[in-house]
Amino acid sequence: xxxxxxxxELVTLGGGAHALASNMLGNPDDASxxxxxxxxxxxxxxxxxxxxxxxxxxxxxRIVRNRCLDLLRRRxxxxxxxxxxxxxxxxxxxxxxxxxxxxxLKLALATITNEQxxxxxxxxxxxxxxxxxxxxxxxxxxxVMSRLHRARLxxxxxxxxxx
Amino acid sequence: MNNExxxxxxxxxxxxxxxxxxxxxxxxxxxxxxxxxxxxECAKDLHELQELRESIGNARLSNKNQDEWREMMxxxxxxxxxxxxxxxxxxxxxxxxxxxxxxxxxxxxVSLVEKLVVSAIYGGLALLFYSVLRQRLIERKTDKYKxxxx
Numbered sequence: 001x002x003x004x005x006x007x008x009e010l011v012t013l014g015g016g017a018h019a020l021a022s023n024m025l026g027n028p029d030d031a032s033x034x035x036x037x038x039x040x041x042x043x044x045x046x047x048x049x050x051x052x053x054x055x056x057x058x059x060x061x062r063i064v065r066n067r068c069l070d071l072l073r074r075r076x077x078x079x080x081x082x083x084x085x086x087x088x089x090x091x092x093x094x095x096x097x098x099x100x101x102x103x104x105l106k107l108a109l110a111t112i113t114n115e116q117x118x119x120x121x122x123x124x125x126x127x128x129x130x131x132x133x134x135x136x137x138x139x140x141x142x143x144v145m146s147r148l149h150r151a152r153l154x155x156x157x158x159x160x161x162x163x
Numbered sequence: 164m165n166n167e168x169x170x171x172x173x174x175x176x177x178x179x180x181x182x183x184x185x186x187x188x189x190x191x192x193x194x195x196x197x198x199x200x201x202x203x204e205c206a207k208d209l210h211e212l213q214e215l216r217e218s219i220g221n222a223r224l225s226n227k228n229q230d231e232w233r234e235m236m237x238x239x240x241x242x243x244x245x246x247x248x249x250x251x252x253x254x255x256x257x258x259x260x261x262x263x264x265x266x267x268x269x270x271x272x273v274s275l276v277e278k279l280v281v282s283a284i285y286g287g288l289a290l291l292f293y294s295v296l297r298q299r300l301i302e303r304k305t306d307k308y309k310x311x312x313x
Contacts (some may be wrong), residue, residue, distance in 0.1 A: 007236060014232030019224035028226055032235075039236050040245070102222045123184065124219035130186050149180035156215055 001051045003043070009056050010039060016126040017064045023109055023117045024068040034071060038064045058132040065118065065136060072114075108158040116151035123148055179205065183212045 014035060021031035041063055042049065049059060109117050122128045122136055133148075134141040175198055181187045182195045199206040268278060 010236060011229050011233045014229065014235075015225040015227060018227055018232075022224065032227065035232075036235055036241065040242050043236070044242065101218060102224075105218060105222050106224070120219060121224070124216045125222065125224055127220070130181075130184070145181045145186065146177045148184075149177045152180055152212055152215060156211060159215070 001049065001056070003046050006042065006046055006049065006056065010042065010060065013057060013060055014039075017061060019125055020061060020118065020121050021064055021068050023121050024065070024114055025071060026110065030071060031068075034067045035064055037067050041067075054135065055132070057126075058128060058135040061122070061126070061128075061136045062138070104159065104162055108155055108162070111158045112151060112154045115147075116154055119144070119148050120151045120155060124152075176205070176208075179209050179212055182209065183216055 017035045017038065018028070018031050021034040022028050025031050025034065038060065042060060049056060053059075109120070112120075118137060119133060122133045123130075128136065130144040130148075131141055133144050137144075139147070175194065178187060178191055178195055182192060187195065195209075199209055267273070267281070273281075
């Protein structure tokens with residue numbers, strides 16, 4: 001895979017990576033920085049990616065996740081304020097455009113744990129198979145299903161409480 | 164938990180997610196199908212999980228589109244300035260350090276004993292810094308609890 005092919009694929013992964021980072025960091029601007037750092041890392045050392053070891057998507061998402069964990073470790077938050085999930089740069093008109101369901105989902109995602117958020121985003125938003133989720137999260141493949149199920153149940157309970 | 168649910172083990176309940184994701188073997192899928200045919204609560208859970216998955220899949224969780232990512236990726240300013248910035252910083256710091264060491268050791272009127280004492284203090288601090296840095300780097304690579312939330 002040459003640098004142009006990597007760039008082309010990274011562009012398509014940007015949105016998903018940003019969604020993951022936003023939900024980990026609770027701030028879209030920090031998330032953009034994390035994704036940009038990951039771009040810089042990958043494009044600075046394109047030979048570090050070995051296509052024979054697996055697809056680019058989980059490899060790149062793992063870099064993004066590690067970058068987010070670095071940022072979180074520095075921050076050491078007590079918890080993620082729900083308010084931070086909303087885009088502070090959005091105008092009232094843009095905010096109004098957000099679908100109610102999306103807003104509810106964002107709030108609900110902010111309520112469950114960071115680990116649960118990650119696994120739900122990776123599977124349900126980024127459509128990663130269980131094997132690739134295990135790579136990104138650095139966990140045993142056999143534990144993905146149970147963790148994901150618990151995360152979904154937690155999210156469902158929070159969403160039900162809004163009804 | 165109602166009586167109906169008490170008949171099934173947790174494993175089947177967890178498999179509802181695997182079923183929604185198409186990650187089960189044919190045998191496991193059939194097991195879930197059979198169970199859900201007779202368990203209204205699990206059938207409802209399955210339906211809700213499918214709806215939840217669909218909602219998250221369709222949700223707009225990122226406020227940037229592909230053009231913005233392309234633009235960001237092709238913006239070489241960040242990479243270039245970052246590289247040059249580090250180069251200047253490290254280069255400048257090394258030159259300052261070199262000049263400082265040279266002036267202190269060879270061009271100052273400080274006595275040899277004082278030079279040795281001061282060198283020992285700074286040398287000791289440098290070794291301690293190196294030791295702590297090395298330990299932190301090793302921990303960072305091997306800390307299995309690094310993702311645990313506090």
